[in-house]
Amino acid sequence: MLDETWQRLVQGACDAEPRALARLISRVESREAGWQQAMQALYPHTGRARILGITGSPGAGKSSLADRLAAGFVARGHRVGIIAVDPSSPFSGGALLGDRLRMRDAATSAAVFIRSMATRGSLGGLAQGTRDVARVLDAAGYDLVLIETVGVGQDEIEIVKAADVVMVVCVPGQGDGVQALKAGIMEIADLFVVNKADRDGADRVEADIRGMLALSGDDPDGLERVFQTSAVSGAGVDALIDALSTRAARVPLSADRALERSREEVLVLMEREIARRVRVRLEGDGRLEEAVRNIRCGRSDPYSAAESLLADLASFEGGAHE
Amino acid sequence: MLDETWQRLVQGACDAEPRALARLISRVESREAGWQQAMQALYPHTGRARILGITGSPGAGKSSLADRLAAGFVARGHRVGIIAVDPSSPFSGGALLGDRLRMRDAATSAAVFIRSMATRGSLGGLAQGTRDVARVLDAAGYDLVLIETVGVGQDEIEIVKAADVVMVVCVPGQGDGVQALKAGIMEIADLFVVNKADRDGADRVEADIRGMLALSGDDPDGLERVFQTSAVSGAGVDALIDALSTRAARVPLSADRALERSREEVLVLMEREIARRVRVRLEGDGRLEEAVRNIRCGRSDPYSAAESLLADLASFEGGAHE
Numbered sequence: 001m002l003d004e005t006w007q008r009l010v011q012g013a014c015d016a017e018p019r020a021l022a023r024l025i026s027r028v029e030s031r032e033a034g035w036q037q038a039m040q041a042l043y044p045h046t047g048r049a050r051i052l053g054i055t056g057s058p059g060a061g062k063s064s065l066a067d068r069l070a071a072g073f074v075a076r077g078h079r080v081g082i083i084a085v086d087p088s089s090p091f092s093g094g095a096l097l098g099d100r101l102r103m104r105d106a107a108t109s110a111a112v113f114i115r116s117m118a119t120r121g122s123l124g125g126l127a128q129g130t131r132d133v134a135r136v137l138d139a140a141g142y143d144l145v146l147i148e149t150v151g152v153g154q155d156e157i158e159i160v161k162a163a164d165v166v167m168v169v170c171v172p173g174q175g176d177g178v179q180a181l182k183a184g185i186m187e188i189a190d191l192f193v194v195n196k197a198d199r200d201g202a203d204r205v206e207a208d209i210r211g212m213l214a215l216s217g218d219d220p221d222g223l224e225r226v227f228q229t230s231a232v233s234g235a236g237v238d239a240l241i242d243a244l245s246t247r248a249a250r251v252p253l254s255a256d257r258a259l260e261r262s263r264e265e266v267l268v269l270m271e272r273e274i275a276r277r278v279r280v281r282l283e284g285d286g287r288l289e290e291a292v293r294n295i296r297c298g299r300s301d302p303y304s305a306a307e308s309l310l311a312d313l314a315s316f317e318g319g320a321h322e
Numbered sequence: 323m324l325d326e327t328w329q330r331l332v333q334g335a336c337d338a339e340p341r342a343l344a345r346l347i348s349r350v351e352s353r354e355a356g357w358q359q360a361m362q363a364l365y366p367h368t369g370r371a372r373i374l375g376i377t378g379s380p381g382a383g384k385s386s387l388a389d390r391l392a393a394g395f396v397a398r399g400h401r402v403g404i405i406a407v408d409p410s411s412p413f414s415g416g417a418l419l420g421d422r423l424r425m426r427d428a429a430t431s432a433a434v435f436i437r438s439m440a441t442r443g444s445l446g447g448l449a450q451g452t453r454d455v456a457r458v459l460d461a462a463g464y465d466l467v468l469i470e471t472v473g474v475g476q477d478e479i480e481i482v483k484a485a486d487v488v489m490v491v492c493v494p495g496q497g498d499g500v501q502a503l504k505a506g507i508m509e510i511a512d513l514f515v516v517n518k519a520d521r522d523g524a525d526r527v528e529a530d531i532r533g534m535l536a537l538s539g540d541d542p543d544g545l546e547r548v549f550q551t552s553a554v555s556g557a558g559v560d561a562l563i564d565a566l567s568t569r570a571a572r573v574p575l576s577a578d579r580a581l582e583r584s585r586e587e588v589l590v591l592m593e594r595e596i597a598r599r600v601r602v603r604l605e606g607d608g609r610l611e612e613a614v615r616n617i618r619c620g621r622s623d624p625y626s627a628a629e630s631l632l633a634d635l636a637s638f639e640g641g642a643h644e
Binding site: 258302 | 358359361362365366495577580581584585587588589591592593595596597600601604610611613614615617618620624625626627628629631632
């Protein structure tokens with residue numbers, strides 16, 4: 001079933017061997033043949049990790065805060081995985097990650113694994129790919145996985161929705177302060193952090209957040225939800241870690257939510273695999289190229305072309321391998 | 323083929339009848355049965371509009387700037403559609419749009435159509451949905467369509483990539499100024515706008531952008547690429563409109579890029595339709611529910627479940643109707 005290379009990598013990852021772990025993640029992320037079987041083999045070793053989602057607008061200091069949190073959790077005896085979902089540009093590509101690795105002290109680094117997700121053309125979908133990588137880290141014994149996403153886009157929301165605890169990082173002086181919170185984030189956030197709290201306006205941002213929370217009338221558990229931190233000085237980080245630990249201990253999810261999440265994941269995995277097969281099938285198929293040429297010269301349109309190509313596919317065989 | 327309601331709506335939209343236009347967009351956006359045929363009927367009426375993508379981080383003033391641009395283009399004789407891709411939260415839902423409609427003066431509003439995209443659970447994919455709505459506006463005679471996206475997520479990048487001209491809005495004092503530009507945006511942006519230019523630091527942001535552009539060594543056309551504006555006072559907006567007009571006139575795309583874009587669109591339409599059919603097929607199918615229960619109690623995993631359900635689908639019939 002699972003070939004020798006995959007087997008060695010899965011075993012190495014479960015033994016928390018960093019090189020095997022990194023290679024396994026790369027192969028799973030790029031959907032190399034056999035990745036599903038590798039995940040099947042890993043799966044029984046997962047389920048212990050708590051997933052912490054960190055989001056917020058660019059420049060809010062999410063990465064520095066994630067580093068502080070990681071160091072703090074390590075000091076409390078945890079092993080911490082960090083997944084940075086940061087679409088790289090030709091201008092920033094990877095620099096951030098390099099800096100972070102250099103900055104981290106040796107004592108911490110043994111218990112921390114940082115991984116940056118490639119977001120461009122993510123074959124399995126960004127949210128599913130992140131979920132897969134989090135599971136690999138879970139199997140490798142990282143009992144706390146921080147998933148850090150830049151921005152407030154739809155994919156990012158999907159990603160943090162998969163976390164057990166979701167934290168939104170705000171910062172004083174950024175636009176209207178709370179405008180960054182608009183993007184569907186309020187309703188999925190468990191905790192709000194006003195970072196760079198030494199700056200002017202931190203209290204106002206906190207007050208704005210509390211105002212919005214009061215409006216929502218949604219305070220299911222009575223726990224504190226708004227925190228101020230300075231990732232640079234470390235102020236407020238301990239209190240935040242306490243709060244995160246308390247919430248993480250309250251996981252797992254309700255049975256209904258867990259079922260719904262699994263159902264959605266199975267459907268997404270199926271859809272992605274079918275999409276992959278359709279592309280393989282149509283690659284180099286003259287009908288697709290002809291249809292595209294017909295669109296460009298005005299003899300057809302994308303909607304008609306999709307409809308007739310789909311009819312041509314006639315029957316789409318199942319089966320795991322193609 | 324196309325039922326009477328759809329026919330009436332398509333006709334009404336092509337006549338720029340606002341109510342028909344709004345209803346048609348809603349039905350296309352929610353993928354009501356027959357939407358593909360409606361788009362097929364509309365398609366021959368499209369192709370005149372230029373698409374302008376506006377992106378940038380939250381709080382950069384994109385909406386105000388889009389309003390200014392719309393007013394300016396209307397004054398120059400254009401009809402302008404605005405598509406606001408703004409994931410709404412329970413706290414902001416639609417308020418923005420209402421405000422904008424109230425603010426707009428009557429003379430302008432006759433030539434402007436504003437539409438907010440629902441981003442949650444967008445069945446056809448957010449990027450494709452936005453493309454479809456832009457086409458409907460095109461068919462209705464809006465010869466300039468501004469697509470405004472909040473944030474810098476992956477979906478947002480996909481959306482603006484479909485535009486003919488892409489503009490990134492920055493603002494002084496937001497994080498590191500250029501940090502908001504990291505997210506894969508630099509390479510797809512044609513123009514950079516430093517908005518709120520009356521604030522301290524605007525010149526520094528402009529210098530940072532010029533520095534990055536110089537580094538990229540990529541100046542294919544020699545046109546000015548960096549602008550300062552104040553959406554509040556209107557300063558700089560006319561020069562920006564000039565620049566946008568110049569660039570829009572340089573469209574259309576190279577033949578290769580146009581072919582690639584059509585190819586990708588056809589594949590995405592096919593994938594989405596197959597995904598929809600898979601979901602319809604599996605809805606209420608006991609096998610999916612059983613697989614999900616097995617995952618929850620540890621007898622299976624999502625990867626195995628997806629694999630075996632896919633094998634069960636055995637043959638996937640094509641054909642447009644189901």
